[in-house]
Structure formats: structure tokens, C-alpha cells
Amino acid sequence: MKIDNILVTGRIYKTVEPLIRTRLNKQLRFLAEEEVKPQDFDWADAYVSFRPTGNFSFGGLKWVHSFGAGVDSFLHNRSWKKDVLLTRTVCSFGQKISEYCLSYMLRETQKHGVYQALQEQRQWNPVEPVSLSSQRVVIYGTGEIGQEVARTLAFFGAKPIGISLSGTTKPHFAEVLPASGAAGSLNSADWVISTLPLTTETEGMFNAAWFKKLQGACFMNVGRGATVDEKALLEALDHGFVRQAVLDVFAEEPLPEESALWQHPKVQITPHISAITGPEEAVQCFLDTLHLVEQGLMPPNRVSTEKGY
Template identity: 35%
Template sequence: MTVPPVSTEHLARARLLAAPGLAAPVVRSLERIAGRPVEPEDTVQGGPYVYVGAALPEALRGDGLLWFHSVNAGTDAVLDAGPWPSGALLTRTVGRMGERIAQYVLAWVLADCQSVPEFAAQHERAEWRRIPSELASGQTALIHGTGRIGSAVAGLLRACGIRTVGVARTPRAIPPPGFDATAGPDEPVAARWVIAALPLTGATTGYFGADRFAAMGGASFINVGRGATVDLEALEAALHAGTVGRAVLDVLADEPAAPGDRCWRLPRTVVTSHSAGITADDDIVTDFTACLRALMAGRVPALAVNPARGY
């Protein structure tokens, strides 16, 4: 299955639907951009229709669906909810998420270099002790995922003098934007930081397991992709063994994490509650507009998702 084409004729007469939870300013902007009112989803009788929201209601997973624009960057939950309607287009919202996530990663990289966690712990103990810092420049970051998010992270780290190596299924002679080089998934690369920016697919579920953690050589691990790409038991064992120096987890397989969840007890780990790249209302409007303009021009939007691949 590939990304399906969308008829401009059908698009021109499609009804516009939006999830009830969308902010009023977003709804007004969608109406202005599409040139038609947003209608309640429970009034739909047949198609074609366009739906904007975080999840696609089961009642709308029919032949009438022309296009679903997700307000999230990840679409795995939408695709896992049931068979994707044949011929329907799926697009996603990225907006400035890459920039936000890149700054999040850089913040933790610099905190690592400046021993921020150690100084915070000393402060709690009212202890005065110098801890040597290290320079980020000249060190290596290995980034699993070379798409929009991974490239944004690589570009910002590279601007700080960090060598960036992207992990791709097929390494390229010319690296993607932001990367100094690429490597295969199991190719050994000595890195100070290993950053996960992978989508969740059948191929990436449990991707970071015992073998990959054992090969990290004490690197810090930062996950800004999807929680289910990580085997949490394997990460815990690697943290205890020292093959992973520390971990920063913005995403978990099961969210939100309950107070008794094992993630809170992992050594040298910080969990940040899926906050690295929160979608802003402007992101939704900007990306919906870009997708609509591409479709009206007869092009496949850059933010289109291939349902067979999951990204």
C-alpha cells in the first residue's frame, strides 16, 4: 500500500469535521483555511469528509473518509486502532516539534557535560565539591532515526561541534541533513550519547533491547521517539551493569506512568512525561494548511503517512 491520491474534486465538496477537543481558535482557523464550516461528527451521513483530530472515531472509519489529518506527529495509535480505510489519506502534524525536541535533547546533553544531576544531588546534601565538566564539542552522538525529528536534533547538536551519526536501515553515501555520517542498525559506533528518534512500527517495537544496550559502552541514552521501542527491563539491566551511563526518557510504552511504575526507580534516569515536543495550536493550523495546499495543487503532502509503513 502506498499513499493514496486525493481527488481535488472530492476535496472541494468534502465536509469538514473536527474532534470536539480542538481549541476554538484552531477550529476557526480550519474553517477559514478550508472555506467551509466545521460540522459535528455525529451529523455525518456518507462522504466525502475530512476529519481533524488526535484519534479517528470508529464511526468515521468508512468509505466516506477522504482525508484524516492527525494533530499528533505519531500515528501508530491511529493505525493500530483498526484497519485503515482503503483510499483514505493520512497526514500528521509536525510543526516546530523538531526544533522543540532538538532543544530538549541539547539541554540534556549539556546537563550531562556540566554534571547538572550530580550538582543537584550535592545541593540536596548541602555538599560543596567540585566536579569537572567536559566539552560537548568533538564528541559523538548516535541518532537512531533520520527523519524530520532526527535531522532537527542532529542539526542542532552538530552546530555545537558534536559529530552526528545517523542510524538508517540502508546507510547512505551522502548523509541526510544535519548528519556527518550514517551507519547500519548494528554497526558499532563509539558514541557519548545515543538518541532514539524512531517511529513505532512492527520493525521498531522492542528495537532497543539487551544487545543494543550492551553495545553502548556507557553512553547516555535519550529517548524522544516512542516508548515501546525500548525494552525497559533490558534498559534497567544495562543501567545496573553500566553499559548505559544514564537515561532520559520522554516517552514510555504505557503512559501516563503510575506512581508505582518501575520507570521511577531506574537508576540514573529522568522521566519527563512526554513533554519534549508538545504540539502547539499553531503547528496544527500550519501543517493542515500546507497539506491542503499540496492536495489542491495535485501533490502528495510532505506530511503524508504510508499506512503500510506506519510513517
Template identity: 30%
Template structure:
């Protein structure tokens, strides 16, 4: 019977207890699950989200895999004490939530909804938006979440271009890669969605130079990682009128500090990291399947490439 350590922020276990037990039963795994241990050498799997109680993985000598509850692993992938297999969360519920949030905000900017919501005077201003097939949208990052969002937007007939650091092929999406591909995508994008993982190569990807590649009046939407953006460069581009708006769900410091200029800037919409959340019901099935695979000697799903950082 494998021993599983559930290590996450306080209170999270209560939301995962029942879904995880059901999911393990569904795949035929009987396990002992603990939320703390004095015998790390007996633990076979760690279900993990970053927390202060577990920061050193060295004592877990029998552990076959650390199973992240988060899609992003940048906070743990460089931990030198973590020598075990590391699997990121690829959760169908998280994917659905991201698609809904991204689609909603792309449509909001495409249709010019803010102009009507913020009107304070009785001005009849019949500005008719273009059709979706006339609007160019770029999705930067074509992993599971980026691919799903790109396909959903293409399904609404937006002209979708995608960019990734390595070559991708997705039917219906104009895919680009590499430095030249990034510039080609940004130079024609009216709406840009950032869904890249955070690595040394993607930090501050959208700096002053690359923001300057965007057409005047473009909109930036970031539900990926806060550090993908150079914040000062973004505010400068908004103040100069180069960018029309930025809708941001993720930030370098969370919660976003009260005095941060994003809160009061007229060109910024802040949402409190709600674009996509790991859903216990669906995430538990992903974790249970990986434990089943570990017990059966099969390859783990969603194994992190340490060199690439995701």
C-alpha cells in the same frame, strides 16, 4: 465547499478552532467544519487524533485524506478500515520544541549538571567536562525530527553520528544505516537519542544485546516512542552500572503508572511526554495546506507509507 470533520479528544477543538479558520482563510479555502456528523458520506477530510468516537473509517466513502494531528501514526496506520490517504503531522513548532528538549538534555548530561543539583554535602568537586567536540552523540532516527536534532547538536560542535534503517546523507552528520551501521554507531556513542518511529522493526530495538553495545557509562535519552526500549533490559543495564543514566519522555503506558520502577530509580529521569507537542498555530497551517492541495488535485504533504508504517 469541502466538509471537514475534526475528530479528536474532548476539548481539543477549542484550541484549534481559531488557528484552523485563520489558516484556511490564508490559503483561500472556505470550508464547513464539524465535530460530529450523521452523514459520513459527505465528509471530504478528517482532521484526526485517536479517540473513542471515531474508530471505523469505512462510512467515510468520500473522504480524500485523514490528516493526523500527531507525528506518530502507529496507533492508526494498521487500522484496516482506514483506506483513505493518511498524512502525518510534520509541524515546525513541534520540531522546534523537540530540538530544544533534546539539546537541553544532551547538554545537561554532557556538562554533568545533575551531579551539582543533587549534592547534599559541602563537597568541592571540580570535575571539568570535555568540550562538545570531544563528546560522541548518536541520534537514532533521521526523519524530520531526528535530522533537526542532529544538525542542532552538530551546530554545538558535538561529534554526531546518525542512524536510520535506510541510507541518508546529511552534511555534517556521520550517517549510517542497516544492522552493521547500528552497531558501529552504538559502540562509540556516549549519549544516545532515540527518535525513531515505532514499527514492527523498531519495537524493542534497544534490547539487552544492543544496550550492551554501548560504552560503559553511556547515557540514553528517549523522546521518541516508549516501546523502542526493552524496559527490563534498561533497568538491568542501569543496575549493573553499564549505563550511567536514562532520561525518558515517552512510555509504553501513559501516564506512567505510579508504581512503575522508573519513578524511583536513581538512574532514571522521567519527564511527562513534554519533549514535543503539536502547536495549533503552526499545525493548523500544515493541515490547511494539505486541504488546499487536495482541493487543487496536488499531491498531499507527509503522506504515510503504509508498508513502512510512517
């Protein structure tokens, strides 16, 4: 595939411009989203961004590359043109998300909050920490990110169970189950971590009926916000099905000020930072993918537009 004209936009377009211009001899346009005009899509062979602009059209595009790991903004409620290749950024997201999840798990199992309270009260009370090896962890999503989270936890002796639509065996999981057969693992889980992308199958998956299968697990969402019914989650927290929620993604971002999640005592909120795309990594993945595309090779970060990931 010959790629001559490349349109780059999105929140880091100014940062990546010098990184790309010094490494690539192509016709390039770097524009803010609001500056992109319909004729830019007619001109471009490739579109590179985190999401489509409000006036996005396929025009003359042959290839779309996402600066992020997720592509739901491109595919959700959109009919994808079959002859347009869609790829995504694959870099150290798995490591970053693993560190994020691990930090919250250790905060609880090593009793950081307990010891902080005891210190403030000047009390010497040796409350025993809990080993991660004793924790039952269920991970929804067994792709690159889910596998890396599983690998990290397995290093500490945990035996994570993976949940996917197919139940296909994947590395680093003690077992992988299909979503339809997950109930038995959920009612004994200490931690449930979602790394799921947003697709027609996963939208609203974590609903009231699903939360009722839990018996006091901590629910962590580092996948996509719209996979969760937030009202059902709040009710599950109030009724004890979920003991704590750690949320990095939300159905609406930024999370509205009026959301009840902000003030709930059992909710930890972070503003979609568990795996921020670094400019250097984003550019390197884009350039590596471009090289494969122009060689006529299928890049490993190609997205199945039918599956949504």
C-alpha cells in the same frame, strides 16, 4: 481531491475551532472523541485528530490528517484503506526536540548537578566541564526530527552518527549507518537518542540484546515508547550498560504509578512534552496540507502507510 466535509476531534478540538472556522469556508464538525458517531464518518471527507476514535471507521473518508508528528495510533495493528490519504503535522517539532535533548546533555556535560552539590556543601572545587564536541552521539531515526537534532549538535562541534533501516546518507550527520551495522558505533557512544516512529520493524527494537551493546551510554527516547523493552532498560541501567535514561515517551501513557521507572535513580521522566503541538502551528499545517490536497498535489507530509512514517 475535493474536500467539503471535515470532522475535527481530539484534545485540542475546542482550541482550534475558532482558528479553523475563521480561515476556512467548509462544512465543519468539531466534536469530543466520545461524541463522534458512526454516521459522522459517513458524512466526512476528512478526519483531523491526534488519533482515531474508539469507533473509527473509514466511512466516506478520503483523507486523514494527524495533528501530531506520529501516526502509529492510526496505522499500528490496523489495515489501512489504500485510497485514503494519510498526512501528519510537520512544524517546529525538530527544534523543540533538539532543545529538549540539548538541555539534558548540557546539564551533564556542564556539570550542573556536580556544582549544585558543591554549592550545597560550600566547596570550591573547579571540576572541568566537558565539551559537546568531544561527545560521541548516535541518533536513531534520520527523518526531519533526527536531522534537526543532528544539526543542532553539529553546531556545537559534535559529529553525530545516524542510524536508519536503509543507511541512506542524510544532511547534518557525519555518517549514516544501517541498523544492522550499528554495533561498532554503539559500544563507543556517549549518547544514544531515539527519534524513531513506531512501526512493525521498530516495535521492541531496543531490547536486552541491544542494550548489551552499549558501554555506559545515556539513552534518550523522544520517539515512541513501544520501541523500548522497559524491563530490559531497567536491567541495563542496573548492570551499567546504560548510565542514565531520559524518557519522554512510554509504552503505556500516562505511565502507570506502579512502573519501576518512576523511582529509579538513573531515570529522568517527562510526560511526552518534548514536542507539544501548538494550536497555531497545527492549524497552519492542516490548512497548508488541505490546499495541496485540493490542488491535486502530493503534500510533503504524506505518510507512507506501508512504511509507517
